[in-house]
Amino acid sequence: MNNLVITTGLRNSEKVEDLALELSNKLKLPYLPREKQSLESIRQRASAESIILVNNNRLSLVTNGMELFFHPGLAKLRIKELQAGKTDQMISAMALSEGKTVLDCTLGIASDAIVASYIAGSLGTVVGIEASIAVAEIVSRGLKNYHGERPELLDAMRRINVVQGDHLEYLRQLPDNCFDIVYFDPMFRKPREQSSSMAPLRPFANSNPLSPDAVNEARRVAKHRVVMKENRFSQEFKRLNFHTIQGGRYSPVAYGIIHKVVADNEIP
Ligand SMILES: C[S@@+](CC[C@H](N)C(=O)[O-])C[C@H]1O[C@@H](n2cnc3c(N)ncnc32)[C@H](O)[C@@H]1O
Incomplete structure (x- = not known):
């Protein structure tokens, strides 16, 4: 570190x-x-x-x-758009709805986790794992103490459980099928130039490529799907066997999905 x-x-x-x-x-x-x-x-x-x-x-x-x-700015914007009826590509890729459980294996500054927590609601659960001791400390304190925002945003933040550690070790301790969705947003192999929100995180972040072992463990732990965010044209989707890829038509990022259950309409 x-x-x-x-x-x-x-x-x-x-x-x-x-x-x-x-x-x-x-x-x-x-x-x-x-x-x-x-x-x-x-x-x-x-x-x-x-x-x-x-x-x-x-x-x-x-x-x-x-x-x-810590600042919930990006998540706040996405939640506003969801409230206005727009689609959030991560939420669609996760097929996330109220009451579901999400394991975010790459918490970072928790923007994705906050949006997931907003949708999963008080009946759902979001656990976020972060490898960097310093980032985990700053983000977990921010999620707990940040104030001056609308109650639904603060509630979504307060509900997230932060775990400091390595996601592979954490996944290995979990039983089969214990989270509906397991999510990965590793540091991109090729950083996006405009991604200034990630620049201050980079010196602290674990930048190792996502391991096939972690994806296999995630597949075991997930009840419904494993989702990974990457650059739209990244070779990581193929390397890690994410066969379904979806995302906004003009977006530079995309979401790879490994389905655990045959089809969404069969998910209870
Ligand atoms: C691109 S950032 C995630 C950004 C996050 N999705 C957000 O919305 O703020 C990736 C984060 O995952 C963390 N990370 C990478 N490998 C990890 C691992 N093996 N275990 C836990 N955290 C990891 C990095 O330290 C970094 O903070």
């Missing part, structure tokens, strides 16, 4: 310092008091590549001038 150090914003309080210390103990990372130093000098003193920055209202990860923090 990227070497990390924890510090606070310039204007901090005792509460912020306590949180920085708590994180330092929990994540086993060094904490350097800010003491009016620049972030660059903190980074150099700690010989770190990146900084976990603790402020009054948010936690963020800073690398090379880029800042990664």
Whole structure:
């Protein structure tokens, strides 16, 4: 993993310092008091590549001038479009509806998980697995504490269970058919140029290709389908045996589907 150090914003309080210390103990990372130093000098003193920055209202990860923090913006937009009756390609690929259970094996900044949680509703379940310790911490705190949005968005966020770890290890411990849908959105083999929302995540993300073992485990764990998001023309669909591919006609991304059940209209 990227070497990390924890510090606070310039204007901090005792509460912020306590949180920085708590994180330092929990994540086993060094904490350097800010003491009016620049972030660059903190980074150099700690010989770190990146900084976990603790402020009054948010936690963020800073690398090379880029800042990664939790924000439900993208999910909010997609939920608005769903409410206006538009199609969300991920939701269609998952054939997701109220009450279903989703295992998101690549949580990232949780945009997809929030949209899935909104549709699955309070009768459904969304569990998100994230390999990066720092990303999992920032996102799980954000999902729990972010406020100032409409209740249906906040409820969808609060319902997501975050697990920090490797998805293959997690999948191996699960019984057969225990989630309706298992979802993968690995870091694209070829990053999309316009995907600026992924740029600050990249230094922390596990960028390994999705393994055939993980897909096989997902197939065992999923009751209905396994879904993978990738670049529209990616060879990953073929390599990992996702034979059905769907997505918006003009979208640069597509969703590969492995059906566990013969046809959707046969799903109870
Ligand atoms: C493209 S991002 C996912 C973005 C996410 N779908 C969203 O809406 O924000 C991929 C994420 O999956 C994580 N990841 C990759 N391999 C993983 C693994 N084996 N186990 C758990 N997380 C993994 C990466 O660290 C990264 O945060």
